[in-house]
Amino acid sequence: MTATETKTQEARPGFKVMTLLEAITDAMRTEMRNDDRVVVFGEDVGKKGGVFGATLGLQDEFGEQRCFDTPLSECGIIGAGVGMALYGMRPIAEIQFLDFIYPAFDQIVSEAAKMRYRSGGEYTCPMVIRSPYGGGIRGGHYHSQSAEAYFCHTPGLKVVIPSTPADAKGLLIASIRDEDPVMFLEPKRIYRHGKGEVPLGEHVVPLGKGRIAREGKDVTILCYGAMVHVCEQAAEEAEKAGRSVEIVDLRTLVPLDEQIVLESVKKTGRAVVVYEAPKTCGYGAELSALIAEKCIEHLEGPVVRVAGFDTPFPYTLEPLYMPDVKRVLAGIEKTFVW
Template sequence: MSEINNIDALTLTLAQEMRRDPRIFLAGEDVGRRGGVFRATKGLVQEFGENRVVDSPLAELSLVAVGIGAALYGLRPIVEIQFADFIAPAFNQIVQEAARFRYRTNGDWICPLLIRTPYGGGIGGGLYHSQSIEATYAHIPGLYVVAPATPYDIVGMLRYALRVNDPVLFLEHKKTYRLIKGEVPDSDYMIPFCKADIKRKGSDITVIAYGLMLHETLQAAQQLIHEDIDIEVVDPRTLHPLDRDTILSSVKKTGKALIVHEDNLTLGLGAEISALIASEAFEYLDAPVMRLTGPDVPAMPYARTMQDYFMPNVEKITTAIRKLAAY
């Protein structure tokens, strides 16, 4: 058992998995000598060499496509998109190719490609270093989208992701990289996909949050307990496909639900989760389902005032929960 942060969880697990499975290689912009712009691959080129830790040309489309080809061949590629904001040139390769090989060949060809990428805001990254891209990709059947938010979950889900035989988009909230620390056992545990985790048990309101918002929500819970509001915090962890059962059973217990995400409101994860609750747990609700999200603007502005306005935070979450509690 040791306490590590999210970035260490990634680096340690990548190294451990590369030692286990020689088919695993890493490719991305600056992942080699530089060790990644966030240092997630620090030291890996020294241990595994340039054949397995590959500095790629600055070209996301072919970075993903090369990963697809290698996965079709039978390797276990991990490609790093330096910022989620830059993944768009690879959209066609991810959506039309990686996510469709299995279906379009009736299972003959499979594409076990792992795409890692830092996402999310709150670090002064402006429009193009802050984006949350999960909803766009969570719309795509055949593509897993996961967003583990603690060292424990990152280690367990990264190990699992490297055993899944379908493409995975592995989202890492960049603000949590060094902010979030936690205990990680020494065992080779794994955390399966499509299993949400109740990060805090409570009885009054269900709050569904992931990534940085999970941690803001857990802080909010600490404040609200003094006001006699006891919230249950559900971390979906896998954003697509969702663990519907865990979300629904929590909402059926509490009768109230709030979904928090940084991604903008319209057709975000909150919309899907709201519809799920409305159609499957309608009779259990004591209040309308609420969403607290980033606003519907193109992306997060750079100026601190506007950035803070964009981001949900502890204060906004407690305000929303009080409103829901009073309903």
């Protein structure tokens, strides 16, 4: 079942139909009620409720001490967040767009990621860095990037990307409760793209566990974030042409659920990796290498990457840049004909 399919459904008891964005707010609200160490801060997150509205209502409910605006400084937001975390809080820092995170890169890579290791476990950094990422909103260079690979390449960071409203809530709650720093990257293209049932109250989706978004037997697509929905549409099309497609939604890039990846690829013998970041050294390259290293003997064809271009993110030609249904279908075919 895709997220869009539930659009017109009534929610079952104990669930509520919401957008991915609403589910993120619900996760923060739930944890702020559960744990008074949880604080939310960033640019415009207070009265305005965030430029996308992810923190709407939080300052009203929890006050300015626990949901507050910051000066316009990503470095300061993350640096102060690290200080709060090692003091014993559970900070959630919002970076308005992932494209603007680079001033904080040093604080994330050199400090948050290494705090536990470098202090021999004395100091830790249980902090969530939330940020909308990815293309599909006509945001040009600076409101569209997919920078997940930088963070996946940094030991000490967990990297989480939801693709459905229910996962967004469950994974965010798990991230807030996690003892380590988590990059929680939100595919803004699907913030309001259809709704889905989300459990009310307590809902935890453990980190490090992928999910089979669609079962199939001929070819595996590995993907995450907004690309899951593109791949689901492509799978429908492929099915008509007689290709049975399995889709693995990774949900957590670090730590990766290797088992679900390898089991699926061993079953189908074919793998397409879909991601919207620049192709070279993207996360899909890691997945391709993993498959080559651990189950090459099961492969019936080459591992194919369908990805963004090795260019800065374009404005007008965004539709050409982004992997779409046609390119995914072409990728699937390449695993059969080579």
